[in-house]
Amino acid sequence: xxxxxxxxxxxxxxxxxxxxxxxxxxxxxxxxxxxxxxLDAWANFSRYSFNAQVTxxxxxxxxxxxxxxxxxxxxxxxxxxxxxxxxxxxxCASRQLLRVAREKWGLQGYVTSDCNAVATIYEYQxxxxxxxxxxxxxxxxxxxxxxGGYYTEYTASAMEQGKVGEEDxxxxxxxxxxxxLRLGLFDGDPRKRQFGQLGPRDVCTAQHQQLALEAARxxxxxxxxxxxxxxxxxxxxxxxxxxxxAANSSDSAVLGGDYTGSPCNPKSxxxxxxxxxxxxxxxxxxxxxxxxxxxxxxxxxxxxxxxADVAVVVAGLDLxxxxxxxxxxxxxxxxxxxxxxxxxxxxxxxxxxxVLTGGGPLDVSFAKDNPRIASILxxxxxxxxxxxAVAQAIFGELNPGGRLPVTWYPESFADAVPMNxxxxxxxxxxxxxxxxxxxxxxxxxxxxxxxLSYSSYSYELVSAPRHISVLPSDVVSRNTRAAGGREEEGxxxxxxxxxxxxxxxxxxxxxxxxxxxxxxxxxxxxxxxGSHTVLLFSTGRSAEAPGVGPQLIRGAPRKQLIGFQRxxxxxxxxxxxxxxxxxxxxxxxxxxxxxRVLRLGEHTLMLDxxxxxxxxxxxxxx
Numbered sequence: 001x002x003x004x005x006x007x008x009x010x011x012x013x014x015x016x017x018x019x020x021x022x023x024x025x026x027x028x029x030x031x032x033x034x035x036x037x038x039l040d041a042w043a044n045f046s047r048y049s050f051n052a053q054v055t056x057x058x059x060x061x062x063x064x065x066x067x068x069x070x071x072x073x074x075x076x077x078x079x080x081x082x083x084x085x086x087x088x089x090x091x092c093a094s095r096q097l098l099r100v101a102r103e104k105w106g107l108q109g110y111v112t113s114d115c116n117a118v119a120t121i122y123e124y125q126x127x128x129x130x131x132x133x134x135x136x137x138x139x140x141x142x143x144x145x146x147x148g149g150y151y152t153e154y155t156a157s158a159m160e161q162g163k164v165g166e167e168d169x170x171x172x173x174x175x176x177x178x179x180x181l182r183l184g185l186f187d188g189d190p191r192k193r194q195f196g197q198l199g200p201r202d203v204c205t206a207q208h209q210q211l212a213l214e215a216a217r218x219x220x221x222x223x224x225x226x227x228x229x230x231x232x233x234x235x236x237x238x239x240x241x242x243x244x245x246a247a248n249s250s251d252s253a254v255l256g257g258d259y260t261g262s263p264c265n266p267k268s269x270x271x272x273x274x275x276x277x278x279x280x281x282x283x284x285x286x287x288x289x290x291x292x293x294x295x296x297x298x299x300x301x302x303x304x305x306x307x308a309d310v311a312v313v314v315a316g317l318d319l320x321x322x323x324x325x326x327x328x329x330x331x332x333x334x335x336x337x338x339x340x341x342x343x344x345x346x347x348x349x350x351x352x353x354x355v356l357t358g359g360g361p362l363d364v365s366f367a368k369d370n371p372r373i374a375s376i377l378x379x380x381x382x383x384x385x386x387x388x389a390v391a392q393a394i395f396g397e398l399n400p401g402g403r404l405p406v407t408w409y410p411e412s413f414a415d416a417v418p419m420n421x422x423x424x425x426x427x428x429x430x431x432x433x434x435x436x437x438x439x440x441x442x443x444x445x446x447x448x449x450x451x452l453s454y455s456s457y458s459y460e461l462v463s464a465p466r467h468i469s470v471l472p473s474d475v476v477s478r479n480t481r482a483a484g485g486r487e488e489e490g491x492x493x494x495x496x497x498x499x500x501x502x503x504x505x506x507x508x509x510x511x512x513x514x515x516x517x518x519x520x521x522x523x524x525x526x527x528x529x530g531s532h533t534v535l536l537f538s539t540g541r542s543a544e545a546p547g548v549g550p551q552l553i554r555g556a557p558r559k560q561l562i563g564f565q566r567x568x569x570x571x572x573x574x575x576x577x578x579x580x581x582x583x584x585x586x587x588x589x590x591x592x593x594x595x596r597v598l599r600l601g602e603h604t605l606m607l608d609x610x611x612x613x614x615x616x617x618x619x620x621x622x
Contacts, residue, residue, distance in 0.1 A: 317358025455526025
């Protein structure tokens with residue numbers, strides 16, 4: 001009877017989960033790898049044993065928001081905990097971190113470990129004394145399923161030792177089966193459901209191949225284009241040299257990056273360029289492979305560069321240089337790739353076009369400053385249609401409109417910022433320049449958001465408010481907050497009483513009412529149609545800056561991307577971009593105690609078109 005009652009209780013719990021407002025799912029998406037997982041294998045550090053030391057400010061401000069958005073806005077029903085520890089506790093054993101996802105962000109679904117991440121709690125991190133302890137810590141923290149063998153091998157013995165209770169297993173099963181129920185996996189023959197007949201024949205359809213091409217086209221970033229060297233005119237190119245160890249490869253390690261499926265009719269960059277010039281193209285590897293550890297092949301590359309009208313050199317990275325469990329130690333081009341690029345540029349009659357592949361930033365200062373290298377394109381891992389897309393950009397069927405998604409640092413960054421240092425904010429006392437466009441104070445090769453075009457664009461700010469009102473009941477002063485049991489900042493200066501701040505932003509009545517739109521008109525001043533991405537930032541001064549008053553939050557970002565929108569424009573025409581600003585989210589700052597706060601007073605919005613910055617001030621007032 002007791003067993004039957006327990007079974008009935010579990011059944012009712014599961015029904016409650018499914019019927020309690022949970023929406024049906026067509027797909028269960030998983031957010032990974034949670035959290036502060038920025039190191040795989042760097043120097044003597046391994047992801048399996050790495051302990052990320054993260055401040056409350058950095059955790060709340062930088063490392064957690066992507067996962068919060070993935071769950072809240074993205075509706076993900078799965079969260080994967082990472083191998084590493086955070087502040088001494090393995091993430092897959094951290095009740096505090098995993099409960100944030102479920103209780104604060106509203107995760108409706110299950111938590112899975114990365115593969116064998118439960119095992120690393122014991123085997124690598126030595127956080128516990130036995131495999132059973134690792135299983136117990138993970139289950140009780142909220143890990144519902146283990147990718148790996150530890151749950152299968154040690155859960156029963158952990159229960160026998162009293163380290164795991166039946167309620168822990170029940171909770172995990174409810175979380176797992178609730179997602180399967182929402183997916184309809186128990187609703188009869190899946191082949192009879194809406195998408196039950198999808199199969200391999202649906203992968204390489206014309207529509208999907210066109211989508212792959214469009215993704216590659218939109219991802220191309222024009223970094224440099226001296227004198228409008230690009231686009232090339234096919235009728236004026238009698239011969240084209242294509243050089244580089246990755247230029248004639250259609251392998252996924254070059255085009256697709258890591259964890260890619262089987263591509264549909266992939267074409268190399270060389271094949272894509274041949275589509276425009278046919279037999280007038282010649283190819284030389286220049287190096288044996290992307291590692292380019294010797295100058296074997298250099299003479300052949302220099303020879304075809306000398307004979308051709310125009311040379312295109314493909315350099316950069318592939319999966320032999322950056323991959324899972326393989327971090328880069330340098331931001332320079334691998335091996336002797338730089339020598340290859342410089343030699344080809346010196347030999348070519350006209351300046352060359354440099355095409356860069358790979359997923360991370362590169363220090364190509366030598367190319368940026370070399371007049372013999374007229375144009376630079378970064379294409380990332382462009383996928384199966386990358387060859388066609390790059391050729392279209394070079395020969396003018398595509399007007400590039402991509403923007404860099406990361407800052408491109410100089411090589412000195414790799415020396416100044418060890419990858420095991422998780423601090424985001426700069427620290428002048430130890431010559432630490434900070435990380436990312438939000439905080440970094442050093443020189444850059446190319447900034448976050450950089451991207452040129454064959455057109456020029458001008459902006460007009462059509463509408464944005466000057467004042468935003470806050471309900472008086474939502475406002476407290478920082479010294480009042482401190483008097484309620486919180487410590488004063490700094491040395492307890494009484495000037496803190498001048499700072500009016502909004503706390504507990506998710507509970508404030510004002511937040512939704514303060515939402516507003518920024519409308520921008522974008523005019524294409526060039527002769528080509530093109531797409532253009534409008535970037536909207538908020539900017540703030542650092543509290544360490546001279547003359548800064550107490551109203552500014554210490555450690556606030558230098559600037560913060562609020563939103564972006566890509567618009568399609570015709571030559572001479574205009575298009576409108578509209579971005580919605582949520583002040584409680586986009587204009588707020590995380591203070592040193594890890595609290596997200598919104599200060600009253602002046603805030604500055606900034607539009608950056610890559611050439612000029614336009615600022616707009618607005619005031620939050622009671």
